[in-house]
Amino acid sequence: MQKGQVHGFKRERIELEPCSICTGKAVVMGLFYELVCTECSGSGWVVLGSRLVLSLDDLVTQLSFKLQQAEREIAALKGPTKVVGPQRQYKISNRLGAGGTNYTGD
Template sequence: MKKRSGPSLRKEKRPLKRCPQCNGRGVVKPMFYELPCDYCGHSGMVCKETGEPLAEDELRLQLTIRLREQREENAKLRQQLADVMADRNDRGYGAAGARYHGD
C-alpha cells in the first residue's frame, strides 16, 4: 500500500554544503584566536539549496544518514578486498612457484 498524503514515512537525505562563513571548519579566526561560527551553529554545514543553517536535530539526522552510508560502503570494500585476497592465495612464490630469498 502506497502512502498518498501527509509527511514522508522516511527521512530523506538533504544536500549539504560547507558554510560560506567558516569554510566548513565550524570556527572562524577573526584575528588571533578561533571563535565558534555563529552562522552555521558551529557545524560547518548549511543547506545547499537555501544556504540556511540546519536545526540541530535535522543536522544530527543528516550526518547520521551519511555516516551509515559510509559504513555500508566500507563494509562492501572490505568484503571485496577479502574476496580478492582469498582468490589470490599469495604465499610469496615467484615465477614457476620458486621462492625469492634475496640471494
C-alpha cells in the first residue's frame, strides 16, 4: 500500500441534496405554525438519489464538509484581483509623491 492509500482513516464524502418536502428549509407549514419536517428529521438535507436521512453524527460531519468547500469557493472568488491597465497607478502606491504618497503624474 502506498502512503496516501490508507483505508478507514478518511471520512467518506456523501453527496447531499435539499429535502423535497421542506425544500431544504427544515420546517413545513402546519395549520397555524411551522412544524419540523419529519422526512429529513429537521435538517433540510437528504442523501442524493436515495433520499435517505443521515444520523445526526454523520449529518454534522457531512455539513461541515459542505461548509468547508463553500468557504474555499468563496475565498477563491474573493482572492486578490490583479490590477492591470491605467488604473494600476491609482490603486498601487508607488511612494514617489511628497512624503512617500502615491504619485500619479496628474
